[in-house]
Amino acid sequence: MLSCSSVFYIIAEIMIQPSFDFQTLDPETVLDSLWNTGIRVDSGLTPLNSYENRVWQFSDEDRKRYVAKFYRPQRWSLEQLYEEHQFTQQLAEANIAVAAPLSFHGTTVQQAEGISFAIFPSLGGRQYEIDNYDHLEQAAQTLARIHQVGRQHLFHHRPTFGLDEYFHQPLALLQETSLIPAALKVDFITALTKLGAQLTCMWHTDWEALRLHGDCHPGNILWRDGPLFVDLDDARDGPAVQDLWMLVSGDLNEQRVQWDILLECYTELTEFNINELSLIEPLRAMRMVYYLAWVVRRWRDPAFPKAFPWFEEADFWMRQIAEINAQTVLLQSPPSLMMPQF
Numbered sequence: 001m002l003s004c005s006s007v008f009y010i011i012a013e014i015m016i017q018p019s020f021d022f023q024t025l026d027p028e029t030v031l032d033s034l035w036n037t038g039i040r041v042d043s044g045l046t047p048l049n050s051y052e053n054r055v056w057q058f059s060d061e062d063r064k065r066y067v068a069k070f071y072r073p074q075r076w077s078l079e080q081l082y083e084e085h086q087f088t089q090q091l092a093e094a095n096i097a098v099a100a101p102l103s104f105h106g107t108t109v110q111q112a113e114g115i116s117f118a119i120f121p122s123l124g125g126r127q128y129e130i131d132n133y134d135h136l137e138q139a140a141q142t143l144a145r146i147h148q149v150g151r152q153h154l155f156h157h158r159p160t161f162g163l164d165e166y167f168h169q170p171l172a173l174l175q176e177t178s179l180i181p182a183a184l185k186v187d188f189i190t191a192l193t194k195l196g197a198q199l200t201c202m203w204h205t206d207w208e209a210l211r212l213h214g215d216c217h218p219g220n221i222l223w224r225d226g227p228l229f230v231d232l233d234d235a236r237d238g239p240a241v242q243d244l245w246m247l248v249s250g251d252l253n254e255q256r257v258q259w260d261i262l263l264e265c266y267t268e269l270t271e272f273n274i275n276e277l278s279l280i281e282p283l284r285a286m287r288m289v290y291y292l293a294w295v296v297r298r299w300r301d302p303a304f305p306k307a308f309p310w311f312e313e314a315d316f317w318m319r320q321i322a323e324i325n326a327q328t329v330l331l332q333s334p335p336s337l338m339m340p341q342f
Helices: 004-015 027-036 078-093 133-150 163-176 182-202 252-266 274-297 303-307 314-332
Strands: 046-048 054-059 065-070 110-112 115-121 221-223 227-229
Touching: 027 065, 027 110, 078 115, 078 133, 133 227, 133 252, 163 182, 163 274, 182 274, 182 314, 274 314
Parallel strands: none
Antiparallel strands: 046 054, 054 065, 065 115, 110 115, 221 227
């Protein structure tokens, strides 16, 4: 059952966050804010792919390249942004390859017309190869080092992975939205309710919380003679397995091999609680539901209808119902992933 504070949070999300669309963040405002940091911008602004925030690459008069990230207001507080930056800087100080924000005028968080932003060095790299075992080995070792730092203390202001944020709040939002075709709404909510019942049975807290990257999919890893981890925007406390499971793909046999490699290399440097493996499918289910609610929550931002034109189509929601039902069956089935022999 949702608490009163959770209900208030959901209402606030519905009423406030979706209306923000970055329309006030014009190029002149962006350029002025960059000059105010002391950087002499000597190029145009090249937009980089980001829906949640607005991100541009640019060069200064010395041809040094930077990336400016303007954070979506009302998502993170200043304290939460600082915690992300502090964590990233701690990782960089430990000689871990991450994209850490730069400090200007004694702070990493700048302001432009009420919008917080940060500037990062532009760090190029090749794409992380999901089928390259050498890449997987080095990514596992680097994640182990990230988690060693993450275990030193927890976040004070950022949230912890759990069912409230990643299922109950999204469910409440999806129940209210008009984006789901009316003819499919009952079937969709019924499927979500069954999934939620199974998630509640399977979610456990037999794990040690630590500070995580939080969104560690292959797209957030670049390759520069080793893995470079970028975009810690979703950093929060949670189980170590959250930063591992999205690096595994392919059929069941391929997944078993990848998990053996991943955990063998990871545990060479730090411990891993084997009980966390039972959270893989619940975390996958929570990510599915959270993603749908995220698009709904941002729909009033003009960038979202343009980027997701199929989101209101019946075929899309029929596929979601089928995938949610399949995930519920998977959660009810005996674990298909055998104990890795790492």
